[in-house]
Amino acid sequence: MKNKKYKVAIIGYGVVGKKRHSIIKTYKNLRVIAVSDINVKALNEINDDIKRYSHYNDLIKNSGCEIVFISLPNRYAADATKIALNQGIHVFCEKPPARTSKELTPIKGLIQTPELKLKYGFNHRYHASVLKASEIINSNKLGQIVAMRGIYGKSKIISFDQSDWRSKRSEAGGGILLDQGIHMLDLMLFFAKEPFKKVFSIVKNDFWNHDVEDNAYALMETSSGVVAQIHSSATQWRHKFNLEIILERGALVFGGLLTGSKSYGDETLTVIEAKPDEDKGMPKDRIYKFERDISWEEEIKEFINAVEGKQDILHGTYDEAISTMKLIEQIYKADKLWAKKYYNS
Numbered sequence: 001m002k003n004k005k006y007k008v009a010i011i012g013y014g015v016v017g018k019k020r021h022s023i024i025k026t027y028k029n030l031r032v033i034a035v036s037d038i039n040v041k042a043l044n045e046i047n048d049d050i051k052r053y054s055h056y057n058d059l060i061k062n063s064g065c066e067i068v069f070i071s072l073p074n075r076y077a078a079d080a081t082k083i084a085l086n087q088g089i090h091v092f093c094e095k096p097p098a099r100t101s102k103e104l105t106p107i108k109g110l111i112q113t114p115e116l117k118l119k120y121g122f123n124h125r126y127h128a129s130v131l132k133a134s135e136i137i138n139s140n141k142l143g144q145i146v147a148m149r150g151i152y153g154k155s156k157i158i159s160f161d162q163s164d165w166r167s168k169r170s171e172a173g174g175g176i177l178l179d180q181g182i183h184m185l186d187l188m189l190f191f192a193k194e195p196f197k198k199v200f201s202i203v204k205n206d207f208w209n210h211d212v213e214d215n216a217y218a219l220m221e222t223s224s225g226v227v228a229q230i231h232s233s234a235t236q237w238r239h240k241f242n243l244e245i246i247l248e249r250g251a252l253v254f255g256g257l258l259t260g261s262k263s264y265g266d267e268t269l270t271v272i273e274a275k276p277d278e279d280k281g282m283p284k285d286r287i288y289k290f291e292r293d294i295s296w297e298e299e300i301k302e303f304i305n306a307v308e309g310k311q312d313i314l315h316g317t318y319d320e321a322i323s324t325m326k327l328i329e330q331i332y333k334a335d336k337l338w339a340k341k342y343y344n345s
């Protein structure tokens with residue numbers, strides 16, 4: 001429908017809920033009509049023309065919204081998604097899509113018509129460095145991917161004086177790998193364009209001593225032979241995002257990432273063109289530096305275009321979300337001690 005204005009609701013008005021609101025406000029065809037948070041203080045900042053709800057259930061059933069943005073603790077993500085889809089409401093849900101793949105599985109059957117949209121928030125796909133790398137990989141200029149090595153880490157499980165749900169298995173489902181490493185695994189799956197079949201891992205929680213992991217190390221291989229390594233860490237005292245993609249005729253090196261905290265450093269992509277017979281291991285490179293985090297606005301733009309029927313959901317589909325969740329569980333279970341402790345296997 002031309003010039004339609006969508007009624008939008010946000011559930012969970014913490015760090016990300018507020019961030020989403022600031023972006024949604026910039027869209028002329030979106031109007032936030034309702035917000036829900038069980039913490040009444042979080043709702044103090046909301047304008048009077050926006051309806052306030054405590055529990056998300058009330059908002060979804062009674063606000064009359066057509067689109068909902070879900071930014072709740074992981075424990076509620078699948079439940080809120082389910083209730084909203086059952087009401088025929090378009091859903092944008094932050095990662096992780098659920099605590100477990102089992103919790104996520106029933107969601108697929110609820111996308112009953114192609115017009116009803118569900119998108120998961122994997123905003124890293126829309127970072128300018130990732131878009132540039134994807135363009136280079138797809139051009140085949142540097143050949144096929146041989147291997148990937150990634151480190152994504154922060155210095156604690158709980159940041160920004162937030163509540164402690166991230167440190168509890170019952171609330172979060174997992175630790176740093178599910179919370180932050182999920183973005184890098186999603187990028188690895190996106191670049192590899194195929195699942196990882198072979199997975200080895202070490203998963204630990206003996207530094208922060210929560211019942212979720214504070215470090216996860218994995219070595220993985222796809223069926224066509226692309227090898228990837230990841231270290232997802234909550235003991236990375238200087239925050240770090242670093243991903244190296246080795247291709248047949250060069251490499252792409254991500255250094256830093258522009259985020260709200262600015263603690264991951266400048267966002268750069270170094271493009272290396274290798275001529276091993278001539279360059280003596282010192283190939284030419286070109287460094288691209290990106291000045292702005294465009295990921296949040298680009299991600300919402302794609303979602304709204306899909307809701308309006310202008311395009312499909314390209315990133316953060318249900319199928320991608322469940323593949324990433326299954327890979328995370330493969331990593332957890334590949335460590336025999338971790339599997340015995342938390343999966344009875």
Ligand SMILES: NC(=O)c1ccc[n+]([C@@H]2O[C@H](COP(=O)([O-])OP(=O)(O)OC[C@H]3O[C@@H](n4cnc5c(N)ncnc54)[C@H](O)[C@@H]3O)[C@@H](O)[C@H]2O)c1
Pocket residue numbers: 011012013014015016017036037038039042054055056057070071072073074076077094095096121122123162163179
């Ligand atoms: N894409 C990204 O890069 C990114 C970054 C950070 C967080 N996230 C995800 O966003 C989600 C929220 O994270 P956050 O950092 O904003 O957490 P947060 O703790 O700051 O916010 C969660 C909010 O939900 C509220 N809440 C809890 N139970 C509720 C209920 N039953 N009904 C209504 N509100 C309720 C809390 O009071 C809190 O204000 C998580 O799933 C997280 O993984 C995504």
